[in-house]
Amino acid sequence: MLALPGTEALAAHLGRDLGAEPGETEIRRFPDGESYVRIASPVADRSVVVTAALDRPDDKIVPLLLLASTARELGAGAVGLVAPYLPYLRQDRRFHDGEAISARRFAEILSGPLDWVVTVDPHLHRIPDLRDIYPIPVRAVTAAPRVAAWIREHVPDALLIGPDEESRQWVEPVAAGAGAPFVMLVKRRLGDREVAVELPAMDRYRERTPVLLDDIISTGATLIQATRLLRGRGFVTPCAVAVHGVFAEGAYARLLAAGCRPVVTCDTIPHPSNRIEVHDLLAAAVLDQHRTVPVG
Numbered sequence: 001m002l003a004l005p006g007t008e009a010l011a012a013h014l015g016r017d018l019g020a021e022p023g024e025t026e027i028r029r030f031p032d033g034e035s036y037v038r039i040a041s042p043v044a045d046r047s048v049v050v051t052a053a054l055d056r057p058d059d060k061i062v063p064l065l066l067l068a069s070t071a072r073e074l075g076a077g078a079v080g081l082v083a084p085y086l087p088y089l090r091q092d093r094r095f096h097d098g099e100a101i102s103a104r105r106f107a108e109i110l111s112g113p114l115d116w117v118v119t120v121d122p123h124l125h126r127i128p129d130l131r132d133i134y135p136i137p138v139r140a141v142t143a144a145p146r147v148a149a150w151i152r153e154h155v156p157d158a159l160l161i162g163p164d165e166e167s168r169q170w171v172e173p174v175a176a177g178a179g180a181p182f183v184m185l186v187k188r189r190l191g192d193r194e195v196a197v198e199l200p201a202m203d204r205y206r207e208r209t210p211v212l213l214d215d216i217i218s219t220g221a222t223l224i225q226a227t228r229l230l231r232g233r234g235f236v237t238p239c240a241v242a243v244h245g246v247f248a249e250g251a252y253a254r255l256l257a258a259g260c261r262p263v264v265t266c267d268t269i270p271h272p273s274n275r276i277e278v279h280d281l282l283a284a285a286v287l288d289q290h291r292t293v294p295v296g
């Protein structure tokens, strides 16, 4: 197991779950901002698993690519990536002339030095399957049963509220697992930080606790708007549950200040809101990937 900075706890969990040996790396910055990467454990003929937290990815990608390609150069049998949050999936088409279709280009870049990728609930909208853009094996586990279990235990009278129609694909199974009804917001994105959100007809659920359910909280604009509308309509204090808490630009504090609480996330991106663990799901996917190749 080789951990990129910030994923030491995940690597330790996975190492225990998989019975894999921890590897030593040195990753730091030269004074000019370039990355220094060293693999201090033998990797020749070993199967290498790299863990990476890829929120705010741009600074993390170069060390990851250097680490993976160096492991290969040093003779590793296979080099796989466990990235619980897989970034660059939202720009999945060219909305304006000349734009990069980042989801596709990023998949190509990552696939260069890697043999496989394991992740959690990738944000798939206009690209139906990760395998459509990743030329290497990719496995996506879903946190939906864990999210459903958390809601069942902590909010027994929940009404689940999905951010938009595209999220129905996983709001529906969470609702089924939590034994709760669900409705979908009507959302229009107006810009990077601005959305227009409308509540659907939901007065028949007035006695229930609204649980805003999203796969990603980025700027928090979607859930902050929804929180304000719910409070304006006299619903009880809503809470929010998300798989990936990116929390750009202080979004966590702004969401709490808007009156949404608690705000709970899975531990795909380390954050104080992490309440739902998924490392064992990742370990099972890595084992699945290694059915024919022993984990080193």
Ligand code: R5P
Binding pocket: 163, 167, 192, 193, 195, 214, 215, 216, 217, 218, 219, 220, 221, 222, 223
């Ligand atoms: C929509 O595409 C996603 O499911 C999330 O609703 C979105 O990423 C949230 O973004 P923000 O927190 O910036 O409103």
